[in-house]
Amino acid sequence: MHSFIVVQVELLLRVHHINLVSLVGCCDERDHLALIYEYMSNGDLKHHLSGKQGSSVLKWSTRLQIAIDAALGLEYLHNGCRPSMVHRDVKSTNILLDEKFSAKLADFGLSRSFQFGDEYHVSTDVAGTPGYLDPEYYRTGRLAEMSDVYSFGILLLEIITNQRVLDQTREKSHIGEWTAFMLNRGDITGIMDLNLHGDYSSHSAWRALELAMLCANPSSEKRPNMSQVAxxxxxxxxxxxxxxSKDQDMDSQSSPEVSMSCDTKGLPSAR
Structure with missing residues:
Protein backbone atom coordinates (compact mmCIF):
# COMPACT_ATOMS: atom_id res chain seq x y z
CA MET A 1 0.00 0.00 0.00
CA HIS A 2 1.09 3.57 -0.55
CA SER A 3 2.52 5.20 2.55
CA PHE A 4 -0.37 7.70 2.59
CA ILE A 5 -2.90 4.86 2.75
CA VAL A 6 -0.93 3.22 5.54
CA VAL A 7 -1.06 6.44 7.56
CA GLN A 8 -4.84 6.76 7.01
CA VAL A 9 -5.52 3.16 8.04
CA GLU A 10 -3.37 3.49 11.17
CA LEU A 11 -5.19 6.70 12.02
CA LEU A 12 -8.63 5.12 11.63
CA LEU A 13 -7.63 2.13 13.73
CA ARG A 14 -7.01 4.57 16.60
CA VAL A 15 -10.48 6.13 16.27
CA HIS A 16 -12.95 4.49 18.66
CA HIS A 17 -16.36 5.93 19.49
CA ILE A 18 -19.83 4.44 19.86
CA ASN A 19 -21.15 6.69 17.08
CA LEU A 20 -18.42 5.93 14.55
CA VAL A 21 -18.45 2.77 12.44
CA SER A 22 -15.40 0.72 13.45
CA LEU A 23 -12.75 -0.22 10.94
CA VAL A 24 -12.14 -3.94 11.53
CA GLY A 25 -9.58 -4.61 8.80
CA CYS A 26 -8.36 -3.98 5.30
CA CYS A 27 -7.52 -6.00 2.23
CA ASP A 28 -4.69 -5.05 -0.13
CA GLU A 29 -4.65 -6.94 -3.39
CA ARG A 30 -2.27 -5.54 -6.00
CA ASP A 31 -3.55 -2.03 -6.79
CA HIS A 32 -6.88 -2.48 -5.02
CA LEU A 33 -7.47 -1.56 -1.41
CA ALA A 34 -10.64 -2.48 0.48
CA LEU A 35 -11.45 -1.22 3.96
CA ILE A 36 -13.67 -3.50 6.06
CA TYR A 37 -16.08 -1.88 8.50
CA GLU A 38 -18.45 -3.35 11.09
CA TYR A 39 -21.83 -4.56 9.80
CA MET A 40 -24.82 -2.23 10.30
CA SER A 41 -28.03 -4.21 9.81
CA ASN A 42 -30.43 -1.34 9.02
CA GLY A 43 -28.39 0.22 6.25
CA ASP A 44 -28.15 3.96 5.73
CA LEU A 45 -30.34 6.85 6.83
CA LYS A 46 -31.22 7.98 3.31
CA HIS A 47 -32.81 4.61 2.60
CA HIS A 48 -35.14 4.97 5.59
CA LEU A 49 -36.00 8.59 4.88
CA SER A 50 -37.03 7.68 1.34
CA GLY A 51 -39.37 4.92 2.54
CA LYS A 52 -38.21 2.69 -0.30
CA GLN A 53 -38.56 -1.09 -0.25
CA GLY A 54 -41.18 -1.00 2.48
CA SER A 55 -39.04 0.59 5.18
CA SER A 56 -41.12 2.22 7.91
CA VAL A 57 -41.26 6.00 8.28
CA LEU A 58 -38.89 7.19 11.00
CA LYS A 59 -40.68 8.94 13.86
CA TRP A 60 -39.66 12.49 14.73
CA SER A 61 -38.13 11.45 18.06
CA THR A 62 -36.14 8.71 16.29
CA ARG A 63 -34.86 11.25 13.77
CA LEU A 64 -33.73 13.55 16.57
CA GLN A 65 -31.89 10.69 18.27
CA ILE A 66 -30.18 9.76 14.98
CA ALA A 67 -29.12 13.39 14.57
CA ILE A 68 -27.74 13.39 18.13
CA ASP A 69 -25.77 10.20 17.45
CA ALA A 70 -24.26 11.66 14.29
CA ALA A 71 -23.45 14.94 16.05
CA LEU A 72 -21.68 13.11 18.88
CA GLY A 73 -19.60 11.14 16.38
CA LEU A 74 -18.50 14.35 14.69
CA GLU A 75 -17.88 16.04 18.02
CA TYR A 76 -15.51 13.22 18.92
CA LEU A 77 -13.61 13.56 15.63
CA HIS A 78 -13.22 17.31 16.20
CA ASN A 79 -12.47 17.34 19.92
CA GLY A 80 -11.99 13.86 21.30
CA CYS A 81 -9.38 12.20 19.11
CA ARG A 82 -5.78 13.21 18.60
CA PRO A 83 -4.95 14.41 16.07
CA SER A 84 -8.33 16.05 15.41
CA MET A 85 -10.11 14.97 12.25
CA VAL A 86 -12.50 16.53 9.75
CA HIS A 87 -14.78 13.99 8.08
CA ARG A 88 -15.36 15.99 4.85
CA ASP A 89 -18.25 13.83 3.59
CA VAL A 90 -21.11 14.07 6.09
CA LYS A 91 -24.34 13.02 4.31
CA SER A 92 -27.35 10.76 4.82
CA THR A 93 -25.83 7.78 2.97
CA ASN A 94 -22.89 7.89 5.37
CA ILE A 95 -25.10 7.64 8.47
CA LEU A 96 -25.55 3.93 9.13
CA LEU A 97 -28.12 2.39 11.48
CA ASP A 98 -27.87 -0.74 13.61
CA GLU A 99 -30.67 -3.10 14.63
CA LYS A 100 -31.89 -0.59 17.26
CA PHE A 101 -31.61 2.35 14.85
CA SER A 102 -28.67 3.78 16.72
CA ALA A 103 -26.64 5.82 14.24
CA LYS A 104 -22.96 5.71 13.39
CA LEU A 105 -20.97 7.89 11.03
CA ALA A 106 -19.20 5.93 8.27
CA ASP A 107 -16.88 6.31 5.27
CA PHE A 108 -13.70 8.10 6.31
CA GLY A 109 -12.17 7.98 2.83
CA LEU A 110 -12.06 11.77 2.56
CA SER A 111 -11.22 12.47 6.20
CA ARG A 112 -8.24 14.65 7.02
CA SER A 113 -6.40 15.11 10.29
CA PHE A 114 -4.86 18.26 11.74
CA GLN A 115 -1.24 17.52 12.50
CA PHE A 116 0.06 21.06 12.66
CA GLY A 117 0.06 21.91 16.32
CA ASP A 118 -2.53 24.51 17.16
CA GLU A 119 -3.63 25.31 13.61
CA TYR A 120 -7.37 25.13 13.11
CA HIS A 121 -7.41 24.73 9.33
CA VAL A 122 -5.42 23.10 6.57
CA SER A 123 -5.36 23.75 2.83
CA THR A 124 -6.45 20.76 0.73
CA ASP A 125 -7.82 19.91 -2.67
CA VAL A 126 -11.57 20.51 -2.37
CA ALA A 127 -13.48 17.24 -1.95
CA GLY A 128 -16.95 16.29 -0.82
CA THR A 129 -20.48 15.74 -2.09
CA PRO A 130 -22.31 18.46 -4.07
CA GLY A 131 -25.04 20.08 -1.99
CA TYR A 132 -23.37 19.19 1.31
CA LEU A 133 -20.11 20.98 0.50
CA ASP A 134 -19.29 24.04 2.60
CA PRO A 135 -19.30 27.03 0.18
CA GLU A 136 -16.57 28.75 2.20
CA TYR A 137 -14.31 25.70 1.98
CA TYR A 138 -15.11 25.37 -1.74
CA ARG A 139 -14.15 29.01 -2.30
CA THR A 140 -10.95 29.10 -0.25
CA GLY A 141 -9.73 25.48 -0.07
CA ARG A 142 -9.17 26.00 3.67
CA LEU A 143 -10.59 22.97 5.49
CA ALA A 144 -11.72 23.25 9.12
CA GLU A 145 -14.13 21.64 11.57
CA MET A 146 -16.76 24.19 10.56
CA SER A 147 -16.86 22.58 7.11
CA ASP A 148 -18.30 19.48 8.77
CA VAL A 149 -20.75 21.66 10.70
CA TYR A 150 -22.11 23.04 7.41
CA SER A 151 -22.53 19.54 5.98
CA PHE A 152 -24.25 18.46 9.19
CA GLY A 153 -26.66 21.37 8.85
CA ILE A 154 -27.62 20.15 5.39
CA LEU A 155 -27.99 16.61 6.75
CA LEU A 156 -30.27 17.93 9.52
CA LEU A 157 -32.42 19.73 6.94
CA GLU A 158 -32.68 16.45 5.05
CA ILE A 159 -33.78 14.67 8.25
CA ILE A 160 -36.38 17.37 8.96
CA THR A 161 -37.82 17.84 5.48
CA ASN A 162 -37.10 14.57 3.64
CA GLN A 163 -36.39 16.77 0.63
CA ARG A 164 -33.61 16.09 -1.85
CA VAL A 165 -30.51 18.12 -1.14
CA LEU A 166 -30.41 19.17 -4.79
CA ASP A 167 -33.62 19.16 -6.83
CA GLN A 168 -33.84 21.12 -10.06
CA THR A 169 -37.65 20.77 -10.13
CA ARG A 170 -38.05 23.01 -7.06
CA GLU A 171 -38.26 26.78 -7.26
CA LYS A 172 -35.10 26.78 -5.14
CA SER A 173 -32.94 23.81 -6.10
CA HIS A 174 -30.69 23.65 -3.00
CA ILE A 175 -32.34 22.45 0.20
CA GLY A 176 -30.92 25.35 2.23
CA GLU A 177 -32.29 27.95 -0.18
CA TRP A 178 -35.62 26.12 -0.43
CA THR A 179 -35.98 26.00 3.36
CA ALA A 180 -35.16 29.71 3.69
CA PHE A 181 -37.75 30.45 1.00
CA MET A 182 -40.38 28.37 2.84
CA LEU A 183 -39.49 29.93 6.19
CA ASN A 184 -40.47 33.34 4.85
CA ARG A 185 -44.02 32.00 4.68
CA GLY A 186 -43.88 31.18 8.40
CA ASP A 187 -45.60 27.80 8.04
CA ILE A 188 -43.57 24.91 9.39
CA THR A 189 -46.03 22.31 8.10
CA GLY A 190 -44.88 23.05 4.56
CA ILE A 191 -41.27 22.35 5.57
CA MET A 192 -41.61 19.24 7.76
CA ASP A 193 -41.67 15.82 6.12
CA LEU A 194 -45.29 15.14 5.16
CA ASN A 195 -44.79 11.47 6.03
CA LEU A 196 -44.75 12.51 9.70
CA HIS A 197 -48.43 13.56 9.39
CA GLY A 198 -47.91 16.33 11.92
CA ASP A 199 -46.83 13.90 14.67
CA TYR A 200 -44.31 16.22 16.33
CA SER A 201 -44.35 19.18 18.69
CA SER A 202 -43.97 22.48 16.87
CA HIS A 203 -41.56 23.68 19.56
CA SER A 204 -38.99 20.94 19.00
CA ALA A 205 -39.48 21.14 15.23
CA TRP A 206 -38.84 24.89 15.10
CA ARG A 207 -35.85 24.52 17.40
CA ALA A 208 -34.28 21.81 15.22
CA LEU A 209 -34.99 23.80 12.08
CA GLU A 210 -33.38 26.96 13.45
CA LEU A 211 -30.33 24.91 14.48
CA ALA A 212 -30.04 23.38 11.01
CA MET A 213 -30.14 26.81 9.35
CA LEU A 214 -27.55 28.11 11.79
CA CYS A 215 -25.21 25.22 10.97
CA ALA A 216 -25.73 25.81 7.24
CA ASN A 217 -24.92 29.52 7.46
CA PRO A 218 -22.64 30.49 4.53
CA SER A 219 -20.29 32.18 7.01
CA SER A 220 -18.32 29.72 9.18
CA GLU A 221 -17.98 32.36 11.92
CA LYS A 222 -21.74 32.24 12.51
CA ARG A 223 -21.97 28.46 12.83
CA PRO A 224 -22.03 26.69 16.21
CA ASN A 225 -19.44 24.01 16.99
CA MET A 226 -20.44 20.35 17.19
CA SER A 227 -20.50 20.36 21.01
CA GLN A 228 -23.12 23.12 20.90
CA VAL A 229 -25.03 21.30 18.16
CA ALA A 230 -25.16 18.05 20.14
CA SER A 245 -45.79 12.89 27.85
CA LYS A 246 -48.03 15.88 28.63
CA ASP A 247 -50.31 15.04 25.72
CA GLN A 248 -50.63 11.45 26.91
CA ASP A 249 -51.41 12.60 30.46
CA MET A 250 -54.14 14.90 29.16
CA ASP A 251 -55.62 12.10 27.07
CA SER A 252 -55.64 9.72 30.04
CA GLN A 253 -57.33 12.30 32.30
CA SER A 254 -60.16 12.95 29.85
CA SER A 255 -63.07 10.51 29.66
CA PRO A 256 -66.52 10.31 27.98
CA GLU A 257 -68.21 10.98 31.31
CA VAL A 258 -66.27 14.21 31.85
CA SER A 259 -66.98 15.32 28.32
CA MET A 260 -70.71 14.68 28.66
CA SER A 261 -70.99 16.60 31.92
CA CYS A 262 -69.22 19.67 30.58
CA ASP A 263 -71.32 22.85 30.45
CA THR A 264 -71.14 23.89 26.79
CA LYS A 265 -73.04 27.17 27.16
CA GLY A 266 -69.91 29.14 27.96
CA LEU A 267 -67.86 27.74 25.07
CA PRO A 268 -67.29 29.84 21.95
CA SER A 269 -69.23 28.71 18.93
CA ALA A 270 -67.41 27.33 15.88
CA ARG A 271 -66.42 29.93 13.30
Missing amino acids: FELKECLTSEISMK
Missing part, protein backbone atom coordinates in the same frame (compact mmCIF):
# COMPACT_ATOMS: atom_id res chain seq x y z
CA PHE A 231 -26.32 19.89 23.27
CA GLU A 232 -29.09 21.72 21.41
CA LEU A 233 -30.32 18.54 19.74
CA LYS A 234 -30.51 16.80 23.12
CA GLU A 235 -32.63 19.72 24.35
CA CYS A 236 -34.88 19.31 21.29
CA LEU A 237 -35.40 15.62 22.05
CA THR A 238 -36.06 16.31 25.75
CA SER A 239 -38.65 18.91 24.72
CA GLU A 240 -40.30 16.49 22.29
CA ILE A 241 -40.51 13.69 24.86
CA SER A 242 -41.87 16.11 27.49
CA MET A 243 -44.59 17.40 25.15
CA LYS A 244 -45.60 13.86 24.19
Whole structure:
Protein backbone atom coordinates (compact mmCIF):
# COMPACT_ATOMS: atom_id res chain seq x y z
CA MET A 1 0.00 0.00 0.00
CA HIS A 2 1.09 3.57 -0.55
CA SER A 3 2.52 5.20 2.55
CA PHE A 4 -0.37 7.70 2.59
CA ILE A 5 -2.90 4.86 2.75
CA VAL A 6 -0.93 3.22 5.54
CA VAL A 7 -1.06 6.44 7.56
CA GLN A 8 -4.84 6.76 7.01
CA VAL A 9 -5.52 3.16 8.04
CA GLU A 10 -3.37 3.49 11.17
CA LEU A 11 -5.19 6.70 12.02
CA LEU A 12 -8.63 5.12 11.63
CA LEU A 13 -7.63 2.13 13.73
CA ARG A 14 -7.01 4.57 16.60
CA VAL A 15 -10.48 6.13 16.27
CA HIS A 16 -12.95 4.49 18.66
CA HIS A 17 -16.36 5.93 19.49
CA ILE A 18 -19.83 4.44 19.86
CA ASN A 19 -21.15 6.69 17.08
CA LEU A 20 -18.42 5.93 14.55
CA VAL A 21 -18.45 2.77 12.44
CA SER A 22 -15.40 0.72 13.45
CA LEU A 23 -12.75 -0.22 10.94
CA VAL A 24 -12.14 -3.94 11.53
CA GLY A 25 -9.58 -4.61 8.80
CA CYS A 26 -8.36 -3.98 5.30
CA CYS A 27 -7.52 -6.00 2.23
CA ASP A 28 -4.69 -5.05 -0.13
CA GLU A 29 -4.65 -6.94 -3.39
CA ARG A 30 -2.27 -5.54 -6.00
CA ASP A 31 -3.55 -2.03 -6.79
CA HIS A 32 -6.88 -2.48 -5.02
CA LEU A 33 -7.47 -1.56 -1.41
CA ALA A 34 -10.64 -2.48 0.48
CA LEU A 35 -11.45 -1.22 3.96
CA ILE A 36 -13.67 -3.50 6.06
CA TYR A 37 -16.08 -1.88 8.50
CA GLU A 38 -18.45 -3.35 11.09
CA TYR A 39 -21.83 -4.56 9.80
CA MET A 40 -24.82 -2.23 10.30
CA SER A 41 -28.03 -4.21 9.81
CA ASN A 42 -30.43 -1.34 9.02
CA GLY A 43 -28.39 0.22 6.25
CA ASP A 44 -28.15 3.96 5.73
CA LEU A 45 -30.34 6.85 6.83
CA LYS A 46 -31.22 7.98 3.31
CA HIS A 47 -32.81 4.61 2.60
CA HIS A 48 -35.14 4.97 5.59
CA LEU A 49 -36.00 8.59 4.88
CA SER A 50 -37.03 7.68 1.34
CA GLY A 51 -39.37 4.92 2.54
CA LYS A 52 -38.21 2.69 -0.30
CA GLN A 53 -38.56 -1.09 -0.25
CA GLY A 54 -41.18 -1.00 2.48
CA SER A 55 -39.04 0.59 5.18
CA SER A 56 -41.12 2.22 7.91
CA VAL A 57 -41.26 6.00 8.28
CA LEU A 58 -38.89 7.19 11.00
CA LYS A 59 -40.68 8.94 13.86
CA TRP A 60 -39.66 12.49 14.73
CA SER A 61 -38.13 11.45 18.06
CA THR A 62 -36.14 8.71 16.29
CA ARG A 63 -34.86 11.25 13.77
CA LEU A 64 -33.73 13.55 16.57
CA GLN A 65 -31.89 10.69 18.27
CA ILE A 66 -30.18 9.76 14.98
CA ALA A 67 -29.12 13.39 14.57
CA ILE A 68 -27.74 13.39 18.13
CA ASP A 69 -25.77 10.20 17.45
CA ALA A 70 -24.26 11.66 14.29
CA ALA A 71 -23.45 14.94 16.05
CA LEU A 72 -21.68 13.11 18.88
CA GLY A 73 -19.60 11.14 16.38
CA LEU A 74 -18.50 14.35 14.69
CA GLU A 75 -17.88 16.04 18.02
CA TYR A 76 -15.51 13.22 18.92
CA LEU A 77 -13.61 13.56 15.63
CA HIS A 78 -13.22 17.31 16.20
CA ASN A 79 -12.47 17.34 19.92
CA GLY A 80 -11.99 13.86 21.30
CA CYS A 81 -9.38 12.20 19.11
CA ARG A 82 -5.78 13.21 18.60
CA PRO A 83 -4.95 14.41 16.07
CA SER A 84 -8.33 16.05 15.41
CA MET A 85 -10.11 14.97 12.25
CA VAL A 86 -12.50 16.53 9.75
CA HIS A 87 -14.78 13.99 8.08
CA ARG A 88 -15.36 15.99 4.85
CA ASP A 89 -18.25 13.83 3.59
CA VAL A 90 -21.11 14.07 6.09
CA LYS A 91 -24.34 13.02 4.31
CA SER A 92 -27.35 10.76 4.82
CA THR A 93 -25.83 7.78 2.97
CA ASN A 94 -22.89 7.89 5.37
CA ILE A 95 -25.10 7.64 8.47
CA LEU A 96 -25.55 3.93 9.13
CA LEU A 97 -28.12 2.39 11.48
CA ASP A 98 -27.87 -0.74 13.61
CA GLU A 99 -30.67 -3.10 14.63
CA LYS A 100 -31.89 -0.59 17.26
CA PHE A 101 -31.61 2.35 14.85
CA SER A 102 -28.67 3.78 16.72
CA ALA A 103 -26.64 5.82 14.24
CA LYS A 104 -22.96 5.71 13.39
CA LEU A 105 -20.97 7.89 11.03
CA ALA A 106 -19.20 5.93 8.27
CA ASP A 107 -16.88 6.31 5.27
CA PHE A 108 -13.70 8.10 6.31
CA GLY A 109 -12.17 7.98 2.83
CA LEU A 110 -12.06 11.77 2.56
CA SER A 111 -11.22 12.47 6.20
CA ARG A 112 -8.24 14.65 7.02
CA SER A 113 -6.40 15.11 10.29
CA PHE A 114 -4.86 18.26 11.74
CA GLN A 115 -1.24 17.52 12.50
CA PHE A 116 0.06 21.06 12.66
CA GLY A 117 0.06 21.91 16.32
CA ASP A 118 -2.53 24.51 17.16
CA GLU A 119 -3.63 25.31 13.61
CA TYR A 120 -7.37 25.13 13.11
CA HIS A 121 -7.41 24.73 9.33
CA VAL A 122 -5.42 23.10 6.57
CA SER A 123 -5.36 23.75 2.83
CA THR A 124 -6.45 20.76 0.73
CA ASP A 125 -7.82 19.91 -2.67
CA VAL A 126 -11.57 20.51 -2.37
CA ALA A 127 -13.48 17.24 -1.95
CA GLY A 128 -16.95 16.29 -0.82
CA THR A 129 -20.48 15.74 -2.09
CA PRO A 130 -22.31 18.46 -4.07
CA GLY A 131 -25.04 20.08 -1.99
CA TYR A 132 -23.37 19.19 1.31
CA LEU A 133 -20.11 20.98 0.50
CA ASP A 134 -19.29 24.04 2.60
CA PRO A 135 -19.30 27.03 0.18
CA GLU A 136 -16.57 28.75 2.20
CA TYR A 137 -14.31 25.70 1.98
CA TYR A 138 -15.11 25.37 -1.74
CA ARG A 139 -14.15 29.01 -2.30
CA THR A 140 -10.95 29.10 -0.25
CA GLY A 141 -9.73 25.48 -0.07
CA ARG A 142 -9.17 26.00 3.67
CA LEU A 143 -10.59 22.97 5.49
CA ALA A 144 -11.72 23.25 9.12
CA GLU A 145 -14.13 21.64 11.57
CA MET A 146 -16.76 24.19 10.56
CA SER A 147 -16.86 22.58 7.11
CA ASP A 148 -18.30 19.48 8.77
CA VAL A 149 -20.75 21.66 10.70
CA TYR A 150 -22.11 23.04 7.41
CA SER A 151 -22.53 19.54 5.98
CA PHE A 152 -24.25 18.46 9.19
CA GLY A 153 -26.66 21.37 8.85
CA ILE A 154 -27.62 20.15 5.39
CA LEU A 155 -27.99 16.61 6.75
CA LEU A 156 -30.27 17.93 9.52
CA LEU A 157 -32.42 19.73 6.94
CA GLU A 158 -32.68 16.45 5.05
CA ILE A 159 -33.78 14.67 8.25
CA ILE A 160 -36.38 17.37 8.96
CA THR A 161 -37.82 17.84 5.48
CA ASN A 162 -37.10 14.57 3.64
CA GLN A 163 -36.39 16.77 0.63
CA ARG A 164 -33.61 16.09 -1.85
CA VAL A 165 -30.51 18.12 -1.14
CA LEU A 166 -30.41 19.17 -4.79
CA ASP A 167 -33.62 19.16 -6.83
CA GLN A 168 -33.84 21.12 -10.06
CA THR A 169 -37.65 20.77 -10.13
CA ARG A 170 -38.05 23.01 -7.06
CA GLU A 171 -38.26 26.78 -7.26
CA LYS A 172 -35.10 26.78 -5.14
CA SER A 173 -32.94 23.81 -6.10
CA HIS A 174 -30.69 23.65 -3.00
CA ILE A 175 -32.34 22.45 0.20
CA GLY A 176 -30.92 25.35 2.23
CA GLU A 177 -32.29 27.95 -0.18
CA TRP A 178 -35.62 26.12 -0.43
CA THR A 179 -35.98 26.00 3.36
CA ALA A 180 -35.16 29.71 3.69
CA PHE A 181 -37.75 30.45 1.00
CA MET A 182 -40.38 28.37 2.84
CA LEU A 183 -39.49 29.93 6.19
CA ASN A 184 -40.47 33.34 4.85
CA ARG A 185 -44.02 32.00 4.68
CA GLY A 186 -43.88 31.18 8.40
CA ASP A 187 -45.60 27.80 8.04
CA ILE A 188 -43.57 24.91 9.39
CA THR A 189 -46.03 22.31 8.10
CA GLY A 190 -44.88 23.05 4.56
CA ILE A 191 -41.27 22.35 5.57
CA MET A 192 -41.61 19.24 7.76
CA ASP A 193 -41.67 15.82 6.12
CA LEU A 194 -45.29 15.14 5.16
CA ASN A 195 -44.79 11.47 6.03
CA LEU A 196 -44.75 12.51 9.70
CA HIS A 197 -48.43 13.56 9.39
CA GLY A 198 -47.91 16.33 11.92
CA ASP A 199 -46.83 13.90 14.67
CA TYR A 200 -44.31 16.22 16.33
CA SER A 201 -44.35 19.18 18.69
CA SER A 202 -43.97 22.48 16.87
CA HIS A 203 -41.56 23.68 19.56
CA SER A 204 -38.99 20.94 19.00
CA ALA A 205 -39.48 21.14 15.23
CA TRP A 206 -38.84 24.89 15.10
CA ARG A 207 -35.85 24.52 17.40
CA ALA A 208 -34.28 21.81 15.22
CA LEU A 209 -34.99 23.80 12.08
CA GLU A 210 -33.38 26.96 13.45
CA LEU A 211 -30.33 24.91 14.48
CA ALA A 212 -30.04 23.38 11.01
CA MET A 213 -30.14 26.81 9.35
CA LEU A 214 -27.55 28.11 11.79
CA CYS A 215 -25.21 25.22 10.97
CA ALA A 216 -25.73 25.81 7.24
CA ASN A 217 -24.92 29.52 7.46
CA PRO A 218 -22.64 30.49 4.53
CA SER A 219 -20.29 32.18 7.01
CA SER A 220 -18.32 29.72 9.18
CA GLU A 221 -17.98 32.36 11.92
CA LYS A 222 -21.74 32.24 12.51
CA ARG A 223 -21.97 28.46 12.83
CA PRO A 224 -22.03 26.69 16.21
CA ASN A 225 -19.44 24.01 16.99
CA MET A 226 -20.44 20.35 17.19
CA SER A 227 -20.50 20.36 21.01
CA GLN A 228 -23.12 23.12 20.90
CA VAL A 229 -25.03 21.30 18.16
CA ALA A 230 -25.16 18.05 20.14
CA PHE A 231 -26.32 19.89 23.27
CA GLU A 232 -29.09 21.72 21.41
CA LEU A 233 -30.32 18.54 19.74
CA LYS A 234 -30.51 16.80 23.12
CA GLU A 235 -32.63 19.72 24.35
CA CYS A 236 -34.88 19.31 21.29
CA LEU A 237 -35.40 15.62 22.05
CA THR A 238 -36.06 16.31 25.75
CA SER A 239 -38.65 18.91 24.72
CA GLU A 240 -40.30 16.49 22.29
CA ILE A 241 -40.51 13.69 24.86
CA SER A 242 -41.87 16.11 27.49
CA MET A 243 -44.59 17.40 25.15
CA LYS A 244 -45.60 13.86 24.19
CA SER A 245 -45.79 12.89 27.85
CA LYS A 246 -48.03 15.88 28.63
CA ASP A 247 -50.31 15.04 25.72
CA GLN A 248 -50.63 11.45 26.91
CA ASP A 249 -51.41 12.60 30.46
CA MET A 250 -54.14 14.90 29.16
CA ASP A 251 -55.62 12.10 27.07
CA SER A 252 -55.64 9.72 30.04
CA GLN A 253 -57.33 12.30 32.30
CA SER A 254 -60.16 12.95 29.85
CA SER A 255 -63.07 10.51 29.66
CA PRO A 256 -66.52 10.31 27.98
CA GLU A 257 -68.21 10.98 31.31
CA VAL A 258 -66.27 14.21 31.85
CA SER A 259 -66.98 15.32 28.32
CA MET A 260 -70.71 14.68 28.66
CA SER A 261 -70.99 16.60 31.92
CA CYS A 262 -69.22 19.67 30.58
CA ASP A 263 -71.32 22.85 30.45
CA THR A 264 -71.14 23.89 26.79
CA LYS A 265 -73.04 27.17 27.16
CA GLY A 266 -69.91 29.14 27.96
CA LEU A 267 -67.86 27.74 25.07
CA PRO A 268 -67.29 29.84 21.95
CA SER A 269 -69.23 28.71 18.93
CA ALA A 270 -67.41 27.33 15.88
CA ARG A 271 -66.42 29.93 13.30
